[in-house]
Amino acid sequence: MQTAIAVPIDIVLVLAAALFLIGFTGVLVRRNVIFLLMSLEIMMNACGLAFVVAGARWIEPDGQIMYMFILSLAAAEVAVGLGLVLQLERRHRHLDIDAASELEG
Amino acid sequence: MATIVVDGVEFEVDEGQNLLHACLSQGLELPYFCWHPSLGSVGACRQCAVIQYADADDTRGRLTMACMTPAKDGTRISIQTETAKQFRASVIEWLMENHPHDCPVCEEGGECHLQDMTVMTGHIQRRYRGRKRTFENQYLGPFLNHEMNRCITCYRCVRFYNDYAGGTDLQAFGSRDRMYFGRTTDGVLENEFSGNLIEVCPTGVFTDKPFSESYTRKWDLSSAPSICAGCAVGCNTFVSERYGRLKRVHNRYHGELNGYFLCDRGRFGAGFVNSTDRIEHVGERVEDDLFDVLDGEVGIAKLAEMIRQGDVVGIGSPRASLETNVALKTLVGEAQFCTGMSSAEESLVDLIIQTQRATSADIPSLSDVESADAVLILGEDVLNTAPRVALALRQTVRNRALNLAGEAGIPQWQDAGVSSHAQGRLNPLFIASVLPSGIDDIAADLAHDVPLNLADCGFAIAACIGEASGSEPGFVRKAAAALRSAQNPLIVSGTSTRTRAIVEAAGAVVAALESAGKVPRLLLVAPEANSFGSGLIGGGLDMNAALQRVASGSTKTLIVAENDIFRRAERERVEQALCTVENLVVLDSLDTPTASLASLVFPAATFAESTGTFVNYETRAQRFYCVFEPRNAIAPSWRWLAQAATDAGRDDLGWRHVDDVLEAVAASPNMAGVRAVAPDAGYLGSSLCKTPRETPRFSGRTAMNANVNIHEPKTSVDEETPLSFSMEGLNRDQPSALLPFVWAPGWNSNQSVFKFQQEIGGAAAGGDPGVRLLASGSIGTMPARSASVRSDGGGVDTGFRLIPVQAIFGSDELSSRSPPVVERSSAAFMIFSPMDAERLGAAQGMGVSCSVLGATFAVTVDAAMKSGYVGVSVGFTGAEGELPDGLIALAVDPNYRPTPNPHDRVIARG
C-alpha cells in the first residue's frame, strides 16, 4: 500500500478553481485557436484535479476513473480540435477564431 | 554570283572560283592538300574529290576534283556521298602507307594539315603491311629541317619555291612513288623566302630548325599579334612564347601587306629577344665595362635627378616604337630631341615624306604592287632592304600570265593552265641598280651604275616619258615606253644608297607619268621598321647637330632610347660626343657599343615584350602586342622615361598604360590615326572578354613554375591591352589586329587561316589592320632636283669611293643578332670591279683592310661594279655606321683568314 500525504482539501479545490479560471480567462482573451485549445486543456485538467482530490478524500477510485474519462475526452477534443486548426490554417492562412464564424449568416 | 547545290543545300558562291574554294568559303569541310589560295589548283593530291551530278535527275554522278572544277551556276555536287568519302579515305590511306611513324618527333605534330585531313576523312588504321619507302634527308641550311619520309607529294613546296618565290635550287626529282623534293646536293636553300616552306608544306617535310631546337607544340605556345621589326614593310606576324622565351615567328595574314608569306629575315630574325646579350637590369657604370646592378627605383631616382638638373638632349630611334620616341620627345622637348636617324637617313626620310605628299600617287600596299603592270626599280635593292616587296614584285610580273589567261578564258586558279598559256611572258620590270640583285631574272632590262648615274638615268626616263620618242640609250627608252603604255605603272626606289638624287629622280618619274595622264604608284623604301614614324614625329636636332651639341660640352645629360649611335654617324664624332657628356643614359634591349659607354643603362623591352606602334613604308601605323611579360627589370623604354620624369616633378608624363602614351602620340601632328590602329585595353569592357594569348589546350600550367614555387601564382592581369595572359577569355570574332593565333575546330594547322578572312585570300576578318597616317592627295610641292656634287671614282692609288650595299642577312641591326641569321649571313665584304681587284692584287677569298673603318673585309669581285668604286656591306662589323665620304685607301690584308662558311658544313642527317 503506497502512502500519500494529507492536504487541506479546500486548498486543493481552490487550486483547481484557480486553474480552471486561468484556463477560462485564456479562452476569453485569446483569439488564436491553438491557445484556445491549450486553455481548454488547462480547464479540463483543473476539473480532473477536482475529481482526483475528491477521490483522495474518500479513498475511492471513482475520482481517478472520472479523471480517466476526462482524459479520453481531452484526447478526443484535441484530435478534432487540431484537425480544425489545420483546416483553419489552410482556409485562412491564419488562426484567428473569429474568422471561423462563417455560420453567422 | 553563282548558285551551287552541295548535298541538296543551295549556296551562293563566287563564280570565278573553283568548287573547293567555294565549299571552304561556305564553311563546308572538304579536305585538300595541294591547293593554296596563293598558288592556285593543280589537282595533284586527289584529296578534294566530290561527286558531281549532271542535273537534278542524275543520281550516280561522277567523281571530280573540286579544286579543278569551276563553281558554275547550277553545279550540283555531293561531299557526303559514301563513294566520295571512301575515295578520299582511300587517298589518305595511300598517302599514309609510307608515312613514317614519327608524329611524336615531328615539329609539325599538332598543327599538321595532314593530321587534320586524316582525322577529317576518318582514316584511323594502317591496313597495308608492306615495307615503307624511305628517303635520305638533306641539309638545307640554318633555317629548315628536311624530313622527306613525311612527304605526301603535293608539290606545294616546289610550286611556291620556284614559281612564286623564284627559287631555283629546290626541285622535284624521280617518278611514281619515289618523288623527291630537295636540292641536287646538300646545301643552304638560297631563296630569301625559304622559311615559308614551313607553312606551305602541309606536313612535316620542311620544319622550322631554330624553333625545333627548343621545340614547343602549337597548343602550348602563347602568342600575340605582332609586327615584324626587320624592315620598313611591317609584315604582320604571330610571335609565340613559352617558358619566358620567344619560340617562333609565324605569318599573320594581312590582305594588303604580307598575305600568306614572310621573308626569312622576318621569320628567323627575332631570335635576338632570347639573346644572352640582353640587358636585364638597371646598371650604373663604375669602371670601364663594369656595371653595378641597381634596383629599378634607384635607377629611376638617379635619372630623375639628371632630368631635374636640366640640359638634357634625347636621341630616339627608328627601331623603337612611336610610344618610346614620343615619350623621349615629350621629356626633353622638341628642340633637344633627335629622331635618332643618321643625318643622311633623316634627310632622305624627310625627302620621301615630302615627295609622297607632293604626288597624288598612292603609296601602294603590297597587294597594289602585285596589281601593277609595269615596274621601274630605281637604285634600290629591294630584295635586301624590303624583301617582302621583292616577292610582291615577282607576282607583279607573273600576273601578266593571269591577264593573258583571263583573255583566253582560263580561270585564274588553273595554275598549270595559266602558266603554260603565258609561255613565260611577264609584265615589264626595269631595274636600275648599283649591283645585280636577286630579282634580275624577271627583269625586262637592267642597268647597273653608281648611284648618281642611276639618278641621272631616272631623270632621263622622266624626260623620255614626256617626249614621244627620244634618242636616249636603250634602257631608258624601253623603260619609259613600258611605263607610258602601262595602266598601273609602279616606281620603286628607296634610301639604301643614301643618295637624295635617286629619290628625287623617282619623284620626277612619277611626276612625268602623272602629267602623261597615268595613275602611277610610288613605293619608297625606308631604312627601318619605324623610320617613317620617327620622320613624322621629327626632332629639333639632326644627328650631326645633336652630336656636335653634346660634344661641345653644353649638355649635361644625353638620353639614348634604343639606339646604337655608332650606327648613325662616323665613329670619331660619336666617340667624341659620348665621352664628353657627363651623363650618358642608354635605354636598350641589347648590349651595344653605345650602351657599354653609358653611365646609366636601363633594360628596354623588345617588340615581343612590349606593346607599341610602328609606321611602315606606306605610313601605315600598326600595333604590336607584347607576347609575354619580360623577365627581371626589363620594361618598355617609355615606362622608364615616364616614371623618371614623374619623379622629377614633371606632370605631363604621368602615363600608366600604353593607351595613355598613345593619347600623347595622337596629339602630335599627323598622328591622330594611331588610336584607331587597334582596340585599346578597354575593348569589350570586361576583363572576361579579353582575347587569350594561350590556346584552349595550353598545358602544364600547374607545373611550369612549380620548380620555383609550388604555389601557383595568380594569373597576371594584362591591364594594358585587350589580350590576356591566360587561356580564359573570348577568342572569337575579334578584329584581326587582336588575333593571337589561328585555330579552328578540326583545323589545327595554319590552313585554318581561311576561317579568319572575309573571303578566301581576301581581306582579314574585321578588316586588314593598321591605319595610314598620311592621306593620299598632293600636299606641298615636289622637291626639285638638288645640286649634288659629282665626284668621280678613285683608284688603287688614290683610294676608292665607297657605296653602301645592303644584305638581307646582316645589315639589319636586330635581326643580325639572331643566331640563325648570324649563321646564314656572310662576313663583312667589299665588292670590287674585276679591274680594281686585279690592280689591288685582291681576289675572291682574300681580305682587304680599311684603316678608316678599322676593319677587314672579304673580297668579292663583281663585273657589274664600276671601277674606282667599292661596294661595302653596311651594318656589319666595321661598317655599322655611315660610310665616310671621299676617297678611302684600301689594302690587301695578308693576315686575313676567311671565316669558314658554316654553309659549307654538310651534315648527313640520314
Place this chain on the structure above:
Amino acid sequence: MEVVLFYIAASIALITSILVITRTTASHALIYLIVSLLAIAVIFYLLGAPFAAALEVVIYAGAIMVLFLFVVMMLNLGPSQVAQERRWLEPRMWVGPSILTLILFFEMVYILAGTPALTSGVAVSAKEVGERLFTTYLLGVELAGFLLLAALVGSYHLGRRYMRARREEIG
C-alpha cells in the same frame, strides 16, 4: 514536510498556467503547459493517485501535448505570427475578462473556504482503479471508447480533406 512539495507543485502549476495563456509563442506556451501538467501529476501522486499521475504524464504530457507540438511544427509559425499575437494581446483585450474572472475566483474562494476536511492520505492503487473501471464503469469505458472512435474518424476526416487539398495545391 511533504506538504511543502504539494505547495511547490501547486505554485508551479499556477504560475505556468498563467504563463501559458500570456505567451505569444505557441511553442513556449506549450512547454509551460507541459510543465504545468507535470506539476499536476506530482500533485496527483502526492494526493495518493499514482495511476492518475502516471496517466497524466504518459497520456496528457506524453501524447496529447506531443500532438499539439506536432501541429505547431506543421504550421511552422513564424515571427509574423508572434507579432500578430502581440497585437491581439493588448490590455483592452484582456483587462475586462481578467477582472471578471478574478471576481469569479474570489466568489469560489469564498464558497470553498472553510471546508475543514483534509484528504485521506491514503493512496488508491492502480489495481483498485482498474477493477472499478471494468465493473461499475464498464458502460463509461464503452462510451469513452465510442467517443475516441468518433474523434478518430472526425480528425481523420478533417486531416484527409486537408491533405487532399494540399496535394491539389501542390500538383
Place this chain on the structure above:
Amino acid sequence: MEVGFIMILPLVVGAMLGALVLVWWERRLLAFLQDRLGPNRLGPFGVGQMVADLIKLITKHDWVPPFADRVVFTLAPVAIVAAMLMGFAIVPFAPGWHIIDLNIGLLFFLAMTSLAVYGVLLAGLASNNKYSLLGGLRSAAQMVTYEVFMGLSIMGVVILTGSFNMSEIVRAQEDLWFFIPQVLGFVVFLIAGIAEAHRAPFDLPEAEHELVAGFHTEYSGMKFALVMVGEYLSVILTSAIIVTLFFGGWLGPDFLPPIIWFSLKTGLFICFFVLLRAAIPRPRYDQLMSLGWKILLPITLLNLLVTGAVVLLAKG
C-alpha cells in the same frame, strides 16, 4: 516509499561512463561486423578513442545558430538526457539495488520515455532549420506511435505479474523468464524500444542520407555530446528494461552475483542493438508507420487477448 539515494551518484556516473564506453564499443563492434577494425589507434584496443572524442566534443565551439530559439535550443538536449537518467530510477539492477521501487514502476518508465520525445521535438523545433524540423516531426510521429505498442506489449507481463513493480516482475520470473510466454510481447517491445531510442534501423529522425542529421543538425560541441549521450543512455535503458521484463533481470545461476548477470544480459542486448545497426537497412518512413499500425498493433492486441484469456482460464 524507499528511495536509494546512495545509488543516485553511482548510477549517474555509471550511466554516463557506460554511454562513453558505448561510443567506442559501438564503433569497434560495428567495424568487426563489417570486417573492419574500427578505432584502434589510441590506447590499447583504441579505448583512448572515447577520451579523445570527449576532449574533442568539449573543446569544440559550442555554437548556437542566430536563427534558433536560444533557450529551447539549449534546454532540449538537457531534456533528452534528464528523461533517460530518470528512467534508470526504477531499474532493479540486483535485489535491493535500485533507486526507487515504485509500485507503478513500469508506468514511470513509460512516462519517462514519453517525456524523452520532448527533447527531440524541441531540438527540432528550436533549430529553425528545415532538416531539423522534419527530423522533429518524424520523431514525434514515430515515438508517439511506438509508445502505444510499447505500453501495450508490456501489459502482458503486467497481467502475468499482476503488478507494475519492477522488482516483482523480476521475482515473478524465477521459474520462467517471460520471454517464453510473452515472446510476441518481447518482439514488439524490442522493436518499439529501438524505435523509441531512434536507433538504426529506425533512426529516421536523424537519417543522414535524407535529413543531414535530422533534429540535431545544428548541434555542436557539448550540446551535441548530450544528444549523443541521450541516445546511448536510451540504448542502455531499453536493454536494461528488456532484461528486466523478459529475461529475468538479475536472475541467474548462483556462481555469479546477480549484478553481473544483469550486466551481462544488458550488455548482450546492447551488442544486439549494434548488430541491428550493422545488418538492417533503414525502412522508408511510411513503411515504418505501416509496420507499427498494421502489424505490431494487431500482434500486441492478440498477445494481450491470449495472455488475458490464459490467465483468466488458469484462475478460473
Place this chain on the structure above:
Amino acid sequence: MISQLVSLWKVFLHLFASNETVQYPSKKKWWWSQPTKVMPYLAPRYRGRIVLTRDPDGEERCVACNLCAVVCPVDCIALQKTEDENGRWYPEFFRINFSRCIMCGMCEEACPTYAIQLTPDFEMCEYDRNNLVYEKEHLLINGVGKYPDYSFWQVAGKTISGKNKGEAQNESPPVDVHSLLP
C-alpha cells in the same frame, strides 16, 4: 521478416571473419591473415607514382612530344624538348607536379613511346609540398617498365645515329633519287 533475420545472422557471422583492413603503414602484416598477405596486392596496372622508362638500349624513351602534358586534365606536366648529338629527341626538363596529379593515367594512355608509365607505388607523401615536384632525374628509372621490347626509334622513320634511313622496322632501304630506273 525472415530475410531480415537471415541478414542479421549473416552479419553476425562476420564477427568471426578475418578483417580486410590492413594496418598500413604501422603493420604491414595482420596476425590472423595469411602469411603472404603482407601488403594488399597491387596490379601492375595500378595507377601510382609516375616514372619515365628507358628503351631496351638504355636510352630515354621520352621524346618530349608533349602529348602527356596536353592530355593531363590538371595540367601538372611541363617539359621542354631538346635534341642530343645522335638526333634523338629528349626532354631538357620534365617536371610533374605531384601535388596536382590525380593519378588518372591519361598521360600513360597518351604516350606514344611507352615512356611515361604509372607504377604500383603509392607511398609518396611529403610534409613539404615542394618535395612533390618531381624533375626528370626523379622520374627516370633504369628499366623498360611494362613494355620491355618496345623501342620507339626502331619503329619511327626518323634517323638517329646507329639507325639510318630504311633501317627501322618495316622499312625498305632509301630510294636512290638519282636512279633513272622507273
